[in-house]
Structure formats: structure tokens, C-alpha cells
Amino acid sequence: MIQDLKIVLGYDFITYRDFHMNLMDIIIVIILYTLTWGGLQVFKLFVNRAIRKRQWMDRSSLYALHKLFSYLAYTIAALLSLKVFGIDVTILLAGSAALLVGFGLGVQQIFNDFISGIILLFGGTVRVGDIVEFNNTIGRVIEIDFRTSKIKTRDGITIIVPNSKLVSDNVINWTEGDELTRFSVEVGVAYGSNTELVKQILTDVVTEHQAVSNHRPVQVQFRDFGDSSLNFKVLFWAENTWEIEFLRSTIRFEIDKQFRINGVTIPFPQRDVHMYPTDK
Numbered sequence: 001m002i003q004d005l006k007i008v009l010g011y012d013f014i015t016y017r018d019f020h021m022n023l024m025d026i027i028i029v030i031i032l033y034t035l036t037w038g039g040l041q042v043f044k045l046f047v048n049r050a051i052r053k054r055q056w057m058d059r060s061s062l063y064a065l066h067k068l069f070s071y072l073a074y075t076i077a078a079l080l081s082l083k084v085f086g087i088d089v090t091i092l093l094a095g096s097a098a099l100l101v102g103f104g105l106g107v108q109q110i111f112n113d114f115i116s117g118i119i120l121l122f123g124g125t126v127r128v129g130d131i132v133e134f135n136n137t138i139g140r141v142i143e144i145d146f147r148t149s150k151i152k153t154r155d156g157i158t159i160i161v162p163n164s165k166l167v168s169d170n171v172i173n174w175t176e177g178d179e180l181t182r183f184s185v186e187v188g189v190a191y192g193s194n195t196e197l198v199k200q201i202l203t204d205v206v207t208e209h210q211a212v213s214n215h216r217p218v219q220v221q222f223r224d225f226g227d228s229s230l231n232f233k234v235l236f237w238a239e240n241t242w243e244i245e246f247l248r249s250t251i252r253f254e255i256d257k258q259f260r261i262n263g264v265t266i267p268f269p270q271r272d273v274h275m276y277p278t279d280k
Helices: 002-010 023-054 059-084 089-095 097-106 108-123 163-168 195-207 244-261
Strands: 012-016 019-022 131-134 137-144 148-153 158-162 181-189 219-225 230-238
Touching (some): 023 059, 108 137, 137 158, 148 163, 181 195, 195 244
Antiparallel strands (some): 012 019, 131 137, 137 148, 148 158, 219 230
């Protein structure tokens, strides 16, 4: 009985040169992949428990670590499976070297995004939940994957961005650094206006706004003598970077209101056209 079972299990129903496949080979490969999957699940469970106890790794880093180990484990399992079927992996790799070079050139950008994803997940320069600005777009990072990241703008639109853009381009991370960030509002007033009064109005309006920090002074700059206006810029510090455009808007409303009360005029561009009669 046992001898018959060995014959059945060892019978090669597919044979070609060094390649062979029998029931025993298939069972070994199934066991190999089952052990690989089970080992990865145990590894993920172990790391999850370690995180809950010591808080030494965040969720995004755990995801990245599990993915890396998964790719590595399944790659090793695939190579061992080929070995079980009698395929010489070294010859296979050598024979496909030229193909792999061409394939590598074709997926160079994808590989670049993949490496950038690893840098983001483990480097910590941009994390899930951070507010970032790039290409004149401000949004909150909601997901970082290996090749792309998802950023949700203030309009509720989700943008899928290649990771290489977040690594190589100029990206402002509003969440990193100091809690306070300096912002500004610019306004122009008509020639002949009382500049000291304008300065006082701008200072009072911004200082009294509840979202503006009182830990740092509000500053007013007389920027330039424009073509149609005297240009001012008021600078202030605030924390609420996500809602900063609404903060600027409310400040502009109040500036316009105070200018009307105090008789300060905001000019509009104008040109004088002089017409002279011509001799016939």
C-alpha cells in the first residue's frame, strides 16, 4: 500500500528535459505557500501586539514593513517552487538578463515611485494626516501606498499623486515645524489717504481677530507706490492652516468695513485719455 502510494505521488505526469511535475511536487509547493502565508500572518500579529504595548511604530510603517516582508517571502517561495519542479533558477535569470534590462527601463518610473513610497513610509517627511502644499494645491494626506499617495483637497477632491512627486518636488508640509505660521493680506488705498490711519486700521482689524495668534506681533508694510494705489501688506501669525483662506477672507471683509467707516478709499485702476483735435 505504502509502495503504491509512493509510486502514485512520485509519478511524473509532466516531463520536459529537467522540468518535472508530479503530485508530490504540487503538494510540496502548496505546503510551501501555505507556510509562507501563515508565517506572514503570525509576523503581522506579533508586530501588532508589539505596537499596542510599546507604541514603537505607527500604522503606516507597519503596513510598509508587512508589504516588504510579503514581497520578499513570496519571491523566495516562488524561487523554491521552481527549484522543486527541477528548473535551474540561475540559468533562467541569466537567460532573461537582457529581457529584464529592457523591462527595467520600461518600468523605471514605477520603480522610482515604489522607492519613493518606501522613503515616505519610513522616512516620516510626509505622514498620513499631514497638510501639504505642492503645485499650488493644498490638501490633507489620507493614504500613502507603495506607488501612489492620496491627498484630499479643501474642496473634498481626492488627488492620486505619484510618490516621486512628494519626494523630488518642492513640497511644503504645513504640519511639520512650528505650530504658528506667518500669513499675509495685501490691500491698496487711494493716493492722498492717511497712511498712518491705514496702518492703524490694518493692525487693529487683524489683532482683534480671534484666530490670529497674540504671541507674535502684527506687522504692516508699506509695500510700494503703485500705478493707481498705495500698496500695503499686513502680516500675522496663525495656527489654522487648513482654514487659512477663510481666515483671510473674513479679515478682508472687516478691512473693507473699517475703511468705509473711516473714509479710506480702495481705488480701481484708471487711465486718463487726452484727445486733441487734429487739423484738417
